């Protein structure tokens with residue numbers, strides 16, 4: 677299922693890096709891959725612990741969480757072009773990774789079957805702690821020098837506490853992307869909403885969409901079986917019999933109300949089919 681190759685690949689003599697190839701056929705579960713890498717001391721995807729789905733799907737929306745994206749460590753993907761009927765390999769740049777985005781959502785949408793993904797991971801662990809309460813949880817546990825396993829366990833615990841398990845309550849995870857705004861717009865927002873949450877990204881400011889939705893009053897809202905999750909406003913949930921159209925209609929109402937309150941357009945993260 678996985679191939680661990682020796683350090684120093686591609687002739688670049690990076691002795692601390694390993695490449696791991698994960699066959700996505702017939703669908704290795706992402707969490708199994710994360711568990712494999714964490715238990716083998718290979719760093720790079722521990723912040724992506726517990727994202728549901730398969731390895732083959734990970735490049736499609738460039739899955740990401742807690743300050744890390746799959747595209748940060750994907751070296752290449754191998755797959756089959758369904759129209760040209762030929763095998764292909766795409767390097768990291770050719771995959772066009774962006775925030776929850778890749779070439780597979782655009783030019784190659786539904787055209788490539790990804791059969792394996794090659795990741796470059798590191799034996800040297802440099803924890804990424806800046807997002808989503810990881811530091812706070814480390815402090816609570818009195819951990820000053822966290823291991824790979826500590827980070828993976830903490831992400832697992834935070835996610836379990838915040839996210840509904842799709843086998844209990846129907847949901848597709850985060851429904852919206854976190855918007856980014858420029859300095860001027862951010863300063864105006866900060867004046868109007870001094871407690872606004874944000875992450876600085878170079879010249880831009882990323883605002884958690886969950887914070888915007890919650891402060892537009894949607895957290896815990898429910899209309900029939902369509903709702904906004906009461907523990908994390910970024911997640912729309914189906915309590916049983918809501919139709920796709922009802923979930924979509926709710927998402928449009930939320931989008932409009934966030935725009936009316938904050939002047940920010942939030943975009944869907946999920947694919948509507």
Ligand SMILES: Cc1cc2nc3c(=O)[nH]c(=O)nc-3n(C[C@H](O)[C@H](O)[C@H](O)COP(=O)(O)OP(=O)(O)OC[C@H]3O[C@@H](n4cnc5c(N)ncnc54)[C@H](O)[C@@H]3O)c2cc1C
Pocket residue numbers: 700727728729730731732733734736737738739740741776788789790791839840841842847848849850947
């Ligand atoms: C509770 C919950 C939490 C979530 N949290 C996060 C999160 O933190 N971060 C994040 O980024 N996402 C998150 N998601 C979204 C989801 O986990 C990802 O989109 C994941 O990659 C979906 O995997 P899947 O195997 O279910 O793919 P599917 O949903 O079945 O497919 C997604 C797309 O990928 C295509 N696809 C699937 N496999 C392949 C393949 N082998 N080759 C080519 N195309 C393929 C499909 O055709 C489809 O277009 C969450 C979802 C849930 C339900």
